[in-house]
Amino acid sequence: MEFKHTSVLLHETIDNLKPKNDGLYVDATFGGGGHASYLLSKLERGTLIGFDQDEYAIKSAKLNFTDLLQANSNPRLELVHDNFSHLQKNLVELGYTDGIDGIYYDLGVSSPQFDQAGRGFSYRFDARLDMRMDQSQTLDAYQLVNNSSQKDLAAILYKYGDEKFSRQIARKIVERRQVKPVETTFELVDLIKEAIPAYARRTGGHPAKKTFQALRVAVNHELDVLRESLEEAIKLLKPNGRISVITFQSDEDKIVKNIFKKYSEVEVPRGMPMIPDSMKPTLRLVNRKPIVASDKELDDNNRSHSAKLRVAEKL
Template sequence: MEFKHTSVLLHETIDNLKPKDHGLYVDATFGGGGHAKYLLSKLNSGTLIGFDQDEFAIKSARLNFADVLANNSKPRLELVHDNFSHLNMNLVKLGYVDGIDGIYYDLGVSSPQFDQATRGFSYRFNARLDMRMDQQQSLDAYQLVNNSSQKELANILYKYGDEKFSRQIASKIVIRRQAKPIETTFELVEVIKEAIPAYARRSGGHPAKKTFQALRVAVNHELEVLEQSLEEAIKLLKPKGRISVITFQSDEDKIVKKIFKKYSEVEVPRGMPMIPDSMKPTLRLINRKPIVASTKELENNNRSHSAKLRIAEKL
């Protein structure tokens, strides 16, 4: 199966980076490479470093971008199989120690990850509970579901999925797994349906949607690594360098908004005649309100409905 994925907010994300020749750019979530392909088309020279923790995405990228990767004189594209929370470490390994001119993130799960039944991300397919973006990590959804306490499960479902029936679902999971482990996605869906009242199942989409989202976020530590990576990315940016971040969940957007605010706003004490350099803001917000998909994109790509793009520039 090829790693094909329709990129969301493609032009808005890349054009707002203001790509320049001889620049160094980072794609923190390479995936199917849609954003990367467009960025490379805007550069006559320069280098893009593509990160992805999904082994399948990296293997697919090596095939799809073979012609670019084959240029040995000066690499236009380098691929890194690692989580984007390790930006600086990997850039140093590759010999890039002078900072970057731009970085972009397309967060969440890609279409191929959802569509590969064996990955266990989707409640639409029956598969072993997995949900790991990095297939080399040990923690998976099976372990969370079968080894977490009832309180831990309820907290995960409420915190990462905003599931209002989190306690009922956690209780049903614990009761069911006492007989035998919950091994597959369909077994978990069955437990969720039993836990949610009939009236609530009649509206609001698939009853397992929030639980599956919550487990996926917890398995991959998505919110924690996002915060860590954004902090590192801002430090790595050169003056006038830009950062673009596409989010699909409110919790992701809150983190981006919080960190951008932290570095773009300064509280100046009353009576201070001038602001010392140590107190000056690090970032300038390019858009105060998030950019969302156009009507045309919404019609052509359903995944773009919840997408929000925030952009900032290093001062």
């Protein structure tokens, strides 16, 4: 299976890293390798470590980047099949212990994951409820939908999907479960449509969009692992190293914004004559406001409409 994906904010994400010819960089969300290809074109002697928890992405990358992966004793690309919340552990195992010159994230679900019907990510295809980015993990959407309490289901839909009919949808799911398990994406879509009032279904896009997003985020612990990974990435950056993060949801962007703010701002007590090193900021914001797609990219790639890029530099 070929893992093709149109990269969003390609040049903005990589160019803002200011790549060095001999630098060490991390692609936290390798996917189809679009950002990786562009970055590698700028590295003469540098190395890129590509992380992805999706085994399909890793298998595809091994086919598409064969030459770079087999470059004698000094490969320009190394792949890691793991979640990006385990950055340091994997870098140490690979022998990289002196920090990194840059790292970038392209968050959310990639196009191939949505387009593979059997993965259960999309309400457009009928498939078993799954939604796991890492196929080796136990928890999937089927378990979440069929084993969570009505209260917990409603909380998930509201917290991660901003679904205002979360209680009605959760109630409908639990009612159906008493007869038989909810097994497929289309079964879930039908329940959502039954739960949402007719007037609400006529506006705001597909009625199942928010519920599917919420379940996917919960299954993959997306927000928790993002927080963990950003904290770790900032510590791993060398001085003048940079971090670029593309988000597609407001909750993701809020996490990135707040963590960047935490490390780039300091509160100095009034009357303190000088700031001790322990209180100096760790990061400098490269862009105060998020970078968004150009009009041309918006026309060419629909996925770019909700994309926001934030960049920071290690001091």
